[in-house]
Amino acid sequence: MSSLIDFHPMSRRAFLGGFAATTALITLHPFAVRANGNANQAHLRLMETTDIHVNVMPYDYYADKPNDTMGLARTASIIDQIRAEAGNSMLVDNGDLLQGNPMGDYMAYKKGMKAGDLHPVIKAMNVLGYDCGTVGNHEFNYGLDFLFNTLGGANFPIVCANLTKGELAADPKQDALHFKPYAIIEKTIKDGGGAESAIKVGFIGFVPPQIMVWDQKNLYGKAHTRDIVEAARAWVPVMKEEGADIVIALSHSGIDGHGLTERMENASLYLAGVEGIDAVFTGHQHLVFPGPKDFVDVPGADPVKGTLLGKPAVMAGFWGSHMGLIDLLLEKDGSGWKILDFTCEARPIYHRDDARKIVANVGDKAEVVASVEPEHKATLDYVRTPVGKTSAPLYSYFALVADDPSVQIVSNAQTWYIRDMLKDGPHKDLPILSAAAPFKAGGRGGAEYYTDVPAGDIAIKNVADLYLYPNTVQAVVITGEQVKNWLEMSAGIFNQIVAGAQDASLINPDFPSYNYDVIDGVTYQIDLSKPAKYDKDGKAVHPETSRIVNLQFGGKPIEPGGKFLVVTNNYRAGGGGKFPEIGADKVVFVGPDTNRDVIVRYIVEQGTINPSADANWSFVPMAGTTATFETGPKGRDYAAAVKGARIEDAGDGAEGFAKFRLILG
Known part of the structure; x- marks a missing residue:
């Protein structure tokens, strides 16, 4: 493979069909229509990517073939459409950019990053015009020097309010931080009457405190972390005092409804409860919110409306699989703005058809593809x-x-x-x-x-x-x-599993x-x-x-x-x-x-x-008992060779998986 043709998986017919279906959806968001003609209202669309993990291209370097389920180049291709639906928009990233596929390893271990170098992920993000970002736990996997040399090339601020340079101060506001805790961006927006007006949007970022365990070798003696909610309670009032009309949390932390605990890893639900925070972009768990499957039983989370403790929230999947959207209907309140209404969405880049095959909803954004072409080719040589x-x-x-x-x-x-x-x-x-x-x-x-x-x-x-x-x-x-x-x-x-059960579910998906x-x-x-x-x-x-x-x-x-x-x-x-x-x-x-x-x-x-x-481990035999599990359909090629277990094909599972039966008797 020697050209960009190698990783473009869509035929011209498939692309044009998908593009036509997508562009047909470009209509003004209801908030834009609702604000039209109203001089004291405006529609603002906030867009999120999260957990990209170096997947800029729609390409699986492990399998060495194109993949329609991933790639910032794909997510990027719907940004113009999304911006057209809104008029006023901002784009943010929620962390876990720098590690996760062989391109990340190539950049860290083979090419290296010096001050002034541009990492391919940062190149792509600069092309797309991000407004703000935060760091995820995997940003620290290659060490702090690599991290700061890489993020130093970003044309947008990176914020994190709970990563310190040393021991924690008595007052969180006195912490010596590795990043600015927040950024207040003054953006000119057009209101419903067609006039331009300024709004101050504050972004504050958070990383899981557990990075001190997960990356101790890179962080010991060089960093410390504070509890997410504690840091938010300290800094959000400062943002309000400095004039932020609305405050958006960039939380590289998931959603857990089992109660607030100190230094909890997945604190986004309770972060939403901090006074002054207006909306939460979340991530880290590689799930989708709002949506029909994830977080349906979490108290305080509404996966239909997309709210955490009543506030708008989104988790946009992983590897570029979704674009997260929070739409705000704003109303001018004196000299500032407040949120009048909102909607939330996680918009996918692909779907499965009736034959359970993956179908791309969009094609690549050419400018993003071109920005990373040298690193993509070098990575292919490296992995082969x-x-x-x-x-x-x-x-x-x-x-x-x-x-x-x-x-x-x-x-x-x-x-x-x-x-x-x-x-x-x-x-x-x-x-x-x-x-x-x-x-x-x-x-x-x-x-x-x-x-x-x-x-x-x-x-x-x-x-x-x-x-x-x-x-x-x-x-x-x-x-x-x-x-x-x-x-x-x-x-x-x-x-x-109860003895004698037939086709009991084997695996706990959580x-x-x-x-x-x-x-x-x-x-x-x-x-x-x-x-x-x-x-x-x-x-x-x-x-x-x-x-x-x-x-x-x-x-x-x-x-x-x-x-x-x-x-x-x-x-x-x-x-x-x-x-x-x-x-x-x-x-x-x-x-x-x-x-x-x-x-x-x-x-x-x-x-x-x-x-x-x-075969050093196995299940205790259970007479007359079977259990089922799902795996990839290509597993059918190897089922007969599995040692220490009796497995038989049980048909098709959900979402492209195959179902198998484990005979425990």
């Missing part, structure tokens, strides 16, 4: 570089229901690495275990979101596909009892697959007839239960007080995922290498790898 061979396919279609080759190869590489690194250290005689999770296992990513590498050459793109994140290797020393509880936490991904750790080096079974000991947040909801049975090392039951060295990544070792008793105090080794680099080195040394799973 071979590093070795695999004697068998690597796939993750069944990673949640059976021991899996894509997880197995990660554990093989981690074990190989840590054995060499600690061979002369004080922990050299401890039994070595390896914890690894499937990162691409469908879910929110869709029916195509799986690892699928055929036997033969392995390129860098395949390694990046196996291990999505630039985590670094760490190891912890824990007891046999803590190993068991680690597995108990992981087993929370499964629903409880439990993220990246927290389903398989621990290699031990053998064990999972008893689905028992309730989960821990919920997805690590709370012991059934402390008396035990799903993990027959846990053995070397063919013998594990002693609760025995010591084990478990190799994992910095996220898990530092407490990420809230696994019981796993945290920085247990860490005995902090590696200089990323897990991905370790996998590459392992493959290079082996030449040809054998990724066959060793």
Whole structure:
């Protein structure tokens, strides 16, 4: 592939059909009509992108093929339409720009970023004319120097009110911040009478406080974080005092209705309750709000109207899948403006037709495509570089229901690495275990979101596909009892199943697959007839239960007080995922290498790898019982080869997935 034609997936006929359908929708928003002729009213449209994760192009670098479900170049193509519907508009981004696909790794590890360089994501955003942005947790994955060199090229302000340079001050307003806490942008808008008038729109940004755990290696001694709601309560009154007519929160934090807690990760619901905040753009969870599926049971959230505690809010998916829209009908109140009415929408860039195929709603925006062409081509060359061979396919279609080759190869590489690194250290005689999770296992990513590498050459793109994140290797020393509880936490991904049930639902969709750790080096079974000991947040909801049975090392039951060295990544070792008793105090080794680099080195040394799973875990048999789960339809090619589980095709699932039956008897 040598030209931009390579990643343009739409035929001329398909594009023209989609474009005609889209442009036919360009009509004035009802607020624009309502304000027409009224000199003291105006319509303002606020647009959001969030969780782009370097996906500028509609291209899946892992699969090395176009993909119509992603790409800022696609989201961008509807901006002109959206602006035309409104007249007055502003565009913001809600963070997680810089990490998430091989273009991000290429820029960080191969090309690098010096002061004055322009990152392709920033190039694209400058083309589109963003008004403001904030940072997400993944902005810190490559270190602060990379972060500031990259964001320094933005032609718009970046705000964050809860990221400090050091320890927290007694008064949040005295914190020494890495970014300005807010920006008040004076925008000229045209009112319903055709006259121009100024409005002061304030934007304030927030990042999850947990970055201090997730990126400790990059932030320790260089940064600190304050609770989101606490920071908002301090700074929003200041924004009002400085004349902000309306205040918009750019919250790289999701929606959680279980009650406000200190330093909570997903605080957007309670952020909306802060006096003075008028609207909330949210993200981080890779979900859609408003919409028919997500957050339907969250108290205080209205996923039909799009409100959090009565205030307008939007979460615009991920990877450019949606454009978030908050439309405000404004009324002049004395010398300022107030919100009279609002609507909220998350507008998608694609849909599925009756045949369940993905259909693009829009084409690429040419100016965005052109802005990143050099980096796109360089990334293609980078990801196609071979590093070795695999004697068998690597796939993750069944990673949640059976021991899996894509997880197995990660554990093989981690074990190989840590054995060499600690061979002369004080922990050299401890039994070595390896914890690894499937990162691409469908879910929110869709029916195509799986690892699928055929036997033969392995390129860098395949390694990046196996291990999505630039985590670094760490190891912890824990007891046999803590190993068991680690597995108990992981087993929370499964629903409880009554013996004799037919086609019971197997997977809890609220439990993220990246927290389903398989621990290699031990053998064990999972008893689905028992309730989960821990919920997805690590709370012991059934402390008396035990799903993990027959846990053995070397063919013998594990002693609760025995010591084990478990190799994992910095996220898990530092407490990420809230696994019981796993945290920085247990860490005995902090590696200089990323897990991905370790996998590459392992493959290079082996030449040809054998990724066959060793079936070290399975479900306890349950006579006459079956359960169903969904996976990618291409899993049908591998179902017969799955070790340690009896699986049969059960037809089609929802939204492009295939359904399979797990026979537990």
